[in-house]
Amino acid sequence: MLVHSRTGRWTAWSLFAVLFVPLFALPLLVILAASFSTHWSGAFPSGPTTAHYTAAVRGESLQALTTSLVTAVTASVVALTVGTWAALAAAALGRKGKRVLDALFMLPVAVPSVVVGLAVLVAFSQPPVLLNGTRWIVIIAHTVLVTAFAHQSVSAALRRLDPMYEQAAASLGARPSYVLLRVKLPLLLPSLTAAAGLCFALSMGELSATVMLYPPDWTPLPVLVFTATDRGSLFTGSALAVVLMTATLLVLLAVSRIRTKASYR
Amino acid sequence: MTSGIRFDGVTVTYGGNTVLDSLDLTVEPGEVMALLGPSGSGKTTALRAVAGFVRPASGRVFIGDRDVTALPPYERGIGMVVQQYALFPHLRVEDNVAFGLKARKVPKGEIPGRVADALEMTGMAAYARRHPRELSGGQQQRVAIARALAIRPNVLLLDEPLSALDAQLRSGMLAELARLHRELPDVSILYVTHDQVEALTLADRIAVMDRARLQDCGTPQDLYRRPRTEFTASFVGNANLLPVTVGEKGAAFEGVTLDVPVSGAAPGSTATLCVRPHLVGLGPGPNALSGRIGEVQWRGSTHRLYVEVGGHRVKADVRELRETPALGTEVTVHFAPEDAVLLAQGVGDG
Numbered sequence: 211m212l213v214h215s216r217t218g219r220w221t222a223w224s225l226f227a228v229l230f231v232p233l234f235a236l237p238l239l240v241i242l243a244a245s246f247s248t249h250w251s252g253a254f255p256s257g258p259t260t261a262h263y264t265a266a267v268r269g270e271s272l273q274a275l276t277t278s279l280v281t282a283v284t285a286s287v288v289a290l291t292v293g294t295w296a297a298l299a300a301a302a303l304g305r306k307g308k309r310v311l312d313a314l315f316m317l318p319v320a321v322p323s324v325v326v327g328l329a330v331l332v333a334f335s336q337p338p339v340l341l342n343g344t345r346w347i348v349i350i351a352h353t354v355l356v357t358a359f360a361h362q363s364v365s366a367a368l369r370r371l372d373p374m375y376e377q378a379a380a381s382l383g384a385r386p387s388y389v390l391l392r393v394k395l396p397l398l399l400p401s402l403t404a405a406a407g408l409c410f411a412l413s414m415g416e417l418s419a420t421v422m423l424y425p426p427d428w429t430p431l432p433v434l435v436f437t438a439t440d441r442g443s444l445f446t447g448s449a450l451a452v453v454l455m456t457a458t459l460l461v462l463l464a465v466s467r468i469r470t471k472a473s474y475r
Numbered sequence: 476m477t478s479g480i481r482f483d484g485v486t487v488t489y490g491g492n493t494v495l496d497s498l499d500l501t502v503e504p505g506e507v508m509a510l511l512g513p514s515g516s517g518k519t520t521a522l523r524a525v526a527g528f529v530r531p532a533s534g535r536v537f538i539g540d541r542d543v544t545a546l547p548p549y550e551r552g553i554g555m556v557v558q559q560y561a562l563f564p565h566l567r568v569e570d571n572v573a574f575g576l577k578a579r580k581v582p583k584g585e586i587p588g589r590v591a592d593a594l595e596m597t598g599m600a601a602y603a604r605r606h607p608r609e610l611s612g613g614q615q616q617r618v619a620i621a622r623a624l625a626i627r628p629n630v631l632l633l634d635e636p637l638s639a640l641d642a643q644l645r646s647g648m649l650a651e652l653a654r655l656h657r658e659l660p661d662v663s664i665l666y667v668t669h670d671q672v673e674a675l676t677l678a679d680r681i682a683v684m685d686r687a688r689l690q691d692c693g694t695p696q697d698l699y700r701r702p703r704t705e706f707t708a709s710f711v712g713n714a715n716l717l718p719v720t721v722g723e724k725g726a727a728f729e730g731v732t733l734d735v736p737v738s739g740a741a742p743g744s745t746a747t748l749c750v751r752p753h754l755v756g757l758g759p760g761p762n763a764l765s766g767r768i769g770e771v772q773w774r775g776s777t778h779r780l781y782v783e784v785g786g787h788r789v790k791a792d793v794r795e796l797r798e799t800p801a802l803g804t805e806v807t808v809h810f811a812p813e814d815a816v817l818l819a820q821g822v823g824d825g
Contacts, residue, residue: 378561380548381526382575382626392574396565 238455245448262449271434271450275457278431281345282413282461285352286360289409290402292353293360298390301368315361318354327351327419345428351419356409363408367401368394407465414458431457478539478629478663479504480525485534487520495520496687497534504539504629507656507664509674511711512684518667521684522632525665527551538630549578554623558635560615562607568594568618569603575626593625594618596655613644620655633666637673649676671711675699683707699751701816708749708818715755715790717748719817726817729785733762735815747818750810752779755791760809764789768804782808 244250248257265271293315300311318326330351334341341347375397379389395402417432424433431454438447480502487495495517502508510518523529524536527548535544543551562571572590581589594600597617607615616636623631636652637645653676656664668674674681675695683691683698683706691698691707702708705716719726721740725733726748733748740746757780766784778799780791791808800806 372559372561374557374559374561375563377526377528377548378555378557378622379563379574379578380528381551381553381555381632382578382622383549383552384574384578385549388578392578393563397563399565 241448241451241455244445245452247445250444262446263453265446265449267453270429271431271453274429274431274434274450275453277345277428278414278454279457279461281349281352281428281430282410284349285356285413286406286409288349288353289357289360290364290406293357293362293405294364294398294402296361297365297368298394300365312361312365315358317358319358319362323355323416323419324422326355327422330354330419331422342423343425345425347423347425348420348428348430351423352413352416355416355419356412359408359412360405363401363405364398367398371397403465403468407462410461410465411458414454414461478661479506479537480508480630480663480665481537482521482524483535483537485521485524485531485536487517487524487529488532493687495524495531498689500682500689500692502663502665504663505660506679507666507677509666509668509678509681510684511668511671511674511681512690513669513710515686516684517687518669518684519634520687522634522665522667525551525630526553526555526632552626552628553630553632554626554628555632556616556619556623556634556636558638560607560612560619560639562615562618562622564607566606567603568599568605568607568610571607571618572622572625575622579626589625589627593621596624596658597621597651612640613648616640616648617651620652624655624659629662631662631664633664635668636666638668638670645673649673653677675711681711683710685710702749702818705747705749705818708747708816712751713790715748715750715752716818717750717787717789719746719748720744721746721817729764729787731764733815734812735762735817736812737817740817749816749818750789750814752790753777753792754814755789755793755808755810757791757793757796757806757808759807761811762815763807763809765805765807768800768802768806771799771802773799780806780808782806 243255245262246258246260247255248259249255267275296311296315300308303311330347331342333339334347334350341350371394375393376389379393380386384392415432416430417436420430420433421436424430431450435447435450435454438450482498482500485495485498486493498517498521500508500521510521512518520529524531525538525543527543527546531544535542537543538551538553563574566574569590572593573586576586576589590603591600594603597620599614599617599621602610602614602618607618610618616639620636633652637648640648656662656677666674666677678695680692680694681698682689683704685706691703693703698707698711702711702714708714708716717728719728719733721737721742721744722732723742724737726735726737726746727733728748735748764782764784766782766789768780769783769788770781772779773795774792776795777792778794778796780793780800782789782791789808
């Protein structure tokens with residue numbers, strides 16, 4: 211521990227409690243409480259019910275959850291593949307080429323996601339590539355948005371990867387493709403799964419670009435949360451939000467289990 | 476394919492800096508050649524040029540009769556062991572050793588036998604199922620050697636292989652390496668080190684490097700007894716280097732005429748006289764020099780005396796003295812004429 215004196219430690223903990231609890235934990239607890247209520251007029255919610263959840267796991271809501279999951283998984287897989295590929299390519303390029311490639315991949319992070327959404331909408335609303343009104347436009351937008359993070363975390367991991375492994379493999383007679391498959395990717399696996407988790411979580415919560423793009427038959431869960439609260443159904447929206455949160459957390463937990471296994475080796 | 480390595484005028488530059496300057500050196504088949512030098516001397520660069528990780532700006536590198544200068548590392552058929560072991564952390568010991576065999580598409584049936592042989596040879600057979608992180612540094616280095624030997628290379632490159640080990644382990648591994656070389660007499664070994672003990676113990680010949688250049692090359696005995704340059708004399712064995720003026724018979728140092736072999740040196744010229752500290756004795760004798768003790772170091776079985784003669788310090792390693800002499804004591808030291816070597820001035824640049 212960095213803080214040694216007893217008073218110092220006590221102060222640190224209280225500061226943590228004062229800052230963390232109201233800012234991070236409490237709002238989430240409020241949503242959880244609201245999702246089980248029918249009224250909230252006093253200090254505490256009232257009229258406990260599970261009706262919102264019964265509604266949240268069937269019909270339109272269930273459809274939205276599946277939509278979100280499929281979108282997030284597809285976007286993450288594509289982003290991870292493209293991001294890793296680009297990071298590997300950038301590492302092989304010279305310093306200048308690498309900088310250009312890195313900058314290109316960072317663009318979607320620097321540009322507000324609303325702008326990315328609009329750009330995708332305008333770009334794919336006309337032939338030759340007409341995707342407006344299909345699920346693909348949502349998936350493409352999500353992929354564009356999360357690839358930057360995949361690329362960034364993989365290239366950071368690649369920088370930390372000691373070139374001696376690659377050289378040892380080459381001296382043993384391994385061609386570059388063999389080195390990639392048998393040495394580099396296995397050693398990058400912990401970072402790859404971390405990047406996958408990050409991409410998935412970002413995509414699951416994406417709203418601002420999605421609302422500009424989603425077709426009626428491909429409504430991700432955050433859009434449903436937004437529309438529910440927008441029309442005043444706060445408690446329904448809360449239940450949907452809790453479902454969204456739980457689904458994301460469960461997937462992240464599963465991913466982190468793979469990661470612990472990979473890094474333990 | 477024959478073994479042996481030949482550097483033919485190999486120059487390597489990094490962004491305008493010459494890190495290896497036209498190296499000409501031949502490692503005979505089955506020979507252990509040590510590349511000895513301080514850090515930045517170009518010795519590792521020379522090894523990496525053989526491995527294929529640096530491309531020479533000019534010159535050619537041959538492995539056996541084959542010009543490998545333009546070949547990628549994976550086509551060179553070399554075994555390499557580096558200081559940090561570079562074992563693949565995600566693979567078990569046996570899979571690390573099998574890696575090169577699988578990469579070279581050795582028939583599947585042969586692999587287990589060759590892995591077992593390599594592990595047997597380095598005494599690591601009992602650890603085949605372990606992961607590298609479960610092994611000590613010395614064990615990891617044995618696995619790295621087994622991995623390099625499994626592909627049966629004609630040329631083995633060892634880059635400071637013992638530098639990460641502690642002193643005791645190092646001398647044990649040194650003996651192991653010598654034994655391995657006896658078991659594999661056809662393999663040429665290029666051994667990069669900054670440690671003269673390793674080079675003297677293991678090498679058939681030593682190439683002394685400094686400032687990107689080859690300074691000297693010869694058998695360990697040759698370099699130790701008859702160094703050709705000041706750099707070799709001081710880097711290998713930390714010799715006394717005394718500036719002398721060559722006379723008709725002998726050479727003058729601080730007004731004392733010393734009886735030393737001067738054949739070939741022109742009378743009246745200045746030169747450097749090289750005398751090993753352990754060949755300098757305390758007390759009167761031939762080639763006696765008088766001075767005051769400037770410093771004393773106790774080294775267990777020996778005392779290292781620094782005797783100030785004129786403006787120079789003469790190092791003498793003498794058997795442990797009963798009583799440590801006090802600083803400033805007047806003493807006489809001497810050395811036998813045949814233990815001195817005259818270096819022509821200006822050959823070395825140290």
